[in-house]
Amino acid sequence: MTTKEIGQKLVDLCKNGKNREAMEQLYAPDIVSVEAAAPAGRPAESKGRDTAIERNKQWAAANEVNGATVDGPYPNGDRFTVVFDFDLTRRSDKQHYHQKEVALYTVKNDKIVREDFFYST
């Protein structure tokens, strides 16, 4: 598959709220994930599809997703970017907020081997 086709698969799944299925289907087992900011008590960089899915579960446990726009994929070579805008309610205090970020994905052998998340911290 082309980089764009992999990207389109990810975007289509995420547009339908199937972010976890996207990770399960498209992430390489040893994917490297790099956050713009280190989550509390953890490094900004982590490794492994299982770790990425676990982090996603924790994020979903902390935030209710009211809606999301998923814009992309925008490809260049073996990489593509997607612009996410999440409409969220933090479950702990019912705070409503938006999280907008650009995700940069690197593809190798039809799998995503690296993801870098760009956002204001």
Place this chain on the structure above:
Amino acid sequence: MTTKEIGQKLVDLCKNGKNREAMEQLYAPDIVSVEAAAPAGRPAESKGRDTAIERNKQWAAANEVNGATVDGPYPNGDRFTVVFDFDLTRRSDKQHYHQKEVALYTVKNDKIVREDFFYST
């Protein structure tokens, strides 16, 4: 300056239509520019601030910019991304179109040393 501050300078200039000033002020002399697609008769990758400015002049000569949204910067480490949406009229045939792209910038010693443009080709 932080990566975010460099990114904010670029965004502020571009929001005011001062894309060329942004290049002159913020680009390193030997910046590497990587397009998603190779322009006619040229490689996708080019080198040098002067080359980048020359390409920008050619782009502006071919397209009238009716408006642009400039969204960012979204930083991560020594890199930041900006989402551009240009409202353009191609001068040759008066065709009106949008060009949306994600730009990924790499900063070193307070200058942008690399730019990668992501868009559908």
